[in-house]
Amino acid sequence: MSRNFYIAIFSLSLFLSIYLFHKSIDLYFFQDDFFEINISDANNMSRYLSFFKFRDDIIAYRPITLQNYFFVSGELFGLNPAGFRLVTFVFFLADAFLISKVIAKITQNSKVGLMTASLWLTSAIHFMALSWIAAAYNILGTFFWLLTAYLYLKFQQSKKGIFFLFSFLAYLLAIGSFEFSITWPIIFAAYSFVILKNKPGTIIKHFSPFVAVTVLYLILRLLLIKVPQIEEYKIALNLDSVKALFWYFLWTFNIPEEFKKQIINNLIFFRERFLIDYWFLVSVSSIGALWTVVLAIGVPLYRNYKREISVKWKFILFCLFWFAVGISPVLLLPNHNFAMYLTLSSIGIYMLIAYLLVKNSQRAILIFSFVLFVLSSAFTVRFYYNNSWIFESQKFARNFATGVLQTYPNLPANSVVLYEVPERENRQALLFSNALRAVYNDASLTIYYNKSELVRDIQQGMNRPVYIYP
Numbered sequence: 001m002s003r004n005f006y007i008a009i010f011s012l013s014l015f016l017s018i019y020l021f022h023k024s025i026d027l028y029f030f031q032d033d034f035f036e037i038n039i040s041d042a043n044n045m046s047r048y049l050s051f052f053k054f055r056d057d058i059i060a061y062r063p064i065t066l067q068n069y070f071f072v073s074g075e076l077f078g079l080n081p082a083g084f085r086l087v088t089f090v091f092f093l094a095d096a097f098l099i100s101k102v103i104a105k106i107t108q109n110s111k112v113g114l115m116t117a118s119l120w121l122t123s124a125i126h127f128m129a130l131s132w133i134a135a136a137y138n139i140l141g142t143f144f145w146l147l148t149a150y151l152y153l154k155f156q157q158s159k160k161g162i163f164f165l166f167s168f169l170a171y172l173l174a175i176g177s178f179e180f181s182i183t184w185p186i187i188f189a190a191y192s193f194v195i196l197k198n199k200p201g202t203i204i205k206h207f208s209p210f211v212a213v214t215v216l217y218l219i220l221r222l223l224l225i226k227v228p229q230i231e232e233y234k235i236a237l238n239l240d241s242v243k244a245l246f247w248y249f250l251w252t253f254n255i256p257e258e259f260k261k262q263i264i265n266n267l268i269f270f271r272e273r274f275l276i277d278y279w280f281l282v283s284v285s286s287i288g289a290l291w292t293v294v295l296a297i298g299v300p301l302y303r304n305y306k307r308e309i310s311v312k313w314k315f316i317l318f319c320l321f322w323f324a325v326g327i328s329p330v331l332l333l334p335n336h337n338f339a340m341y342l343t344l345s346s347i348g349i350y351m352l353i354a355y356l357l358v359k360n361s362q363r364a365i366l367i368f369s370f371v372l373f374v375l376s377s378a379f380t381v382r383f384y385y386n387n388s389w390i391f392e393s394q395k396f397a398r399n400f401a402t403g404v405l406q407t408y409p410n411l412p413a414n415s416v417v418l419y420e421v422p423e424r425e426n427r428q429a430l431l432f433s434n435a436l437r438a439v440y441n442d443a444s445l446t447i448y449y450n451k452s453e454l455v456r457d458i459q460q461g462m463n464r465p466v467y468i469y470p
Helices: 003-026 033-039 043-053 061-079 079-107 110-121 124-131 138-159 161-175 179-193 199-222 240-250 258-262 273-278 279-307 313-331 339-360 363-387 389-407 426-432 436-439 451-459
Strands: 417-418 447-448 466-468
Touching: 003 079, 003 110, 003 124, 003 363, 033 061, 033 436, 043 061, 043 273, 061 079, 061 138, 061 279, 079 110, 079 124, 079 138, 079 339, 110 339, 110 363, 124 339, 124 363, 138 161, 138 179, 138 339, 161 179, 161 199, 179 199, 179 313, 179 339, 240 313, 240 339, 258 273, 273 279, 279 339, 279 363, 313 339, 389 426, 389 436, 417 451, 426 436, 436 447, 447 451
Parallel strands: 417 447, 417 466
Antiparallel strands: none
16 A cells, blocks of 8 residues: 555545534633633733743643643634634644654654554544643643654754754643653653664663653642642552553543443443443444454454564554553543543554554555544544533533623623522533633632622622622
């Protein structure tokens, strides 16, 4: 199969990915989006530089992909969420381009790079990162991680120090983008040792600056950022971490996240009500994942066993290592699992599949595997669009933002709005007073969702103008 064949698949994947996720463009802000809008407002240099400080009200350090992303997007598009998501989609497509280049350099085979990017583009794991603006950091962070890798590989190829310097600078941006950045020195040191067979002294020389920055970053995080003392963020490395790793593996094959909640104590029996309502989704997802594994992984390995083709086991192990190390930061939070965290680590699995499909070199199996993968992704994404909490949250937030502005076009500073909302999910969609403050661009506004709490505070001496909505 010629390189043009793989270019055609990659080009098709670009259009398929846009089709799969185009509905996300129309969604409104919700939850953490409003908080990020409020803390990303900078009208002077001092305020802007504060983006890069460690904050005690955020459990993460992502000034590049949160504060800067929201600041720049807000300056360009105001409160138009479609503009924010357009930026995310641009980085999403740029990620795919970088994946094709990085994997091509690693494997010395552009076909493997193109096929890896094609699988990554059409995977259902991107639903939340593309639908929730505050989760876009996974897409943007992966861009800087891959850029670091690409520039480092250029350095390895040319031995020009300028590429090493640019790679290090890109890594600083990755460190400021997301927690998964710390996996880069580990993965590429392993690549340098196992694949390139560099000497330990060379590896230490090349990676010591990256490791030094990583250690400093981890120390500052431990000292300056406190993890909430709740069950969801409980740090542990136990059997639940192993189970989480297994589910992350399944999610790379487009198994819906919801399956983890609907399985009763094991990996065989679904909850009866869910199985009755969604038997077709369960069937399609399970069959699609199984046959993708059989055709894309099982057949090439069997042909290798029969000595019809030859695969490099060291490279296969490196792919699995990439996946395991890439997802490791969130394995320490076994109760906090989301498929969006696979943006980076899934590349390892898709690189493995692409490598075996290209080595197998059977057009029918490659096409059928890819079609199965895309179809299972499409069914899973459709399930998300029909059932995800994201849609109710953004709908409620949009209705509130539109309605409160129509009712009160101008609210005086320090005003209070009473909006009696009993449902916790709806209050969460507005995230305390953050939605109100973002809509009016006024940090002095406060919203009360309970009349008795407002009356109590007034009786205790609060003297602020009160507006009732609706």
